[in-house]
Amino acid sequence: ENEAKRFHNRTVVIRNWYDDKVFRPPTEAERAAARRACGFPEGVPILTSLGNCHPWKNHALILRALPLLLQMGPDWLYVHAGGEDAEQSERRLAAELHVEGGCRFLGYTDDPRLLLWASDVFVMTSLQEGQGMAAVEAAACGLPLVLTDVPGLRDLKTMIHHGLWVDVDPASLAAAVASAHREW
Numbered sequence: 639e640n641e642a643k644r645f646h647n648r649t650v651v652i653r654n655w656y657d658d659k660v661f662r663p664p665t666e667a668e669r670a671a672a673r674r675a676c677g678f679p680e681g682v683p684i685l686t687s688l689g690n691c692h693p694w695k696n697h698a699l700i701l702r703a704l705p706l707l708l709q710m711g712p713d714w715l716y717v718h719a720g721g722e723d724a725e726q727s728e729r730r731l732a733a734e735l736h737v738e739g740g741c742r743f744l745g746y747t748d749d750p751r752l753l754l755w756a757s758d759v760f761v762m763t764s765l766q767e768g769q770g771m772a773a774v775e776a777a778a779c780g781l782p783l784v785l786t787d788v789p790g791l792r793d794l795k796t797m798i799h800h801g802l803w804v805d806v807d808p809a810s811l812a813a814a815v816a817s818a819h820r821e822w
Contacts, residue, residue, distance in 0.1 A: 639789040640766065651793065654769045656778055663780030664755040672755035682715050683819055686757040686781075688750050688772040689764075690721040696786070697728050699763040699811055704737045706812035714815075715740055717757070719747040754779040759818050763811065767791045777801065782822035784814045 641647040664672060678684055685707075689695050700716060707714055722728065722743060732738040747753060750772070754760065760776035760783050767773075767790030773783055774794070783801035785791040795803065800822050804810040 639792065643789075654771055654774065656771065656775050658778060660751055661754070661775045661778035663778075669755055672752050675752060676717075676756045678715065678717075678756055682713055683758040684756060685714050685716045685759050685761055685815060686753055686776075687716075687718050687761050687763070688720055688747075688753070688776075689762070691718075691723045691728055694765045696763040696765050696806065698731055699786075699806060699808060700761055701728060701731050701735055701737060701741070703808040703811040703815070704732075704740060705735060706808055707815055708737070708740065710812065710816045713740065715742065717742045717744065717753065719744040719750060719753050721746055750775065751779065754781060757781055759784060759815050761811070761815060762786065762791060763806070764788060764791060765806065770794060773798075773801075782818035784811065784818050786811075 641649045687697060687700060691697055697718060704716055722745065729743055732741045754776050760781040762770060762773045762785045764786055766788055770791050773785055773791065777783055777798045783798060785801060785803050786806050787803035802814040802818055804814045
């Protein structure tokens, strides 16, 4: 869609692969072990994003949606794994919004599956994406997904059956996360 719209190129979609032996739904015991290994409190839903903190990843949207999500209840823990920018702008924004107590910034992880297995909802708020491999891997792990309705992520609509696509605004994101958690 991006290539056609921006550059008028004809395209053929070639789907990336993922290792379905690694990225698969966990058993109940594996999920419990993953939550313990990550140090997540029992009974607290975990909202997760994976990826670097480049502005087009739009993680600020998640942080701006978090106060709205917390108003809906229950208490959520937002966990981000991926490289941060040098200014740690997302941590600063979390503090500015007074939600830093409900956030964990893990930095780079070499085992994203552990985090996905321990999570309740996966979110990707990009302004644009290529294939969105983190979303594909999260879906393969059985997580409900909340994705922005943008080129690249929109392509996943035909492949993912437990996902919601939202506008790029905090209220839409918060409502979709709450809905995904209730429905799946």
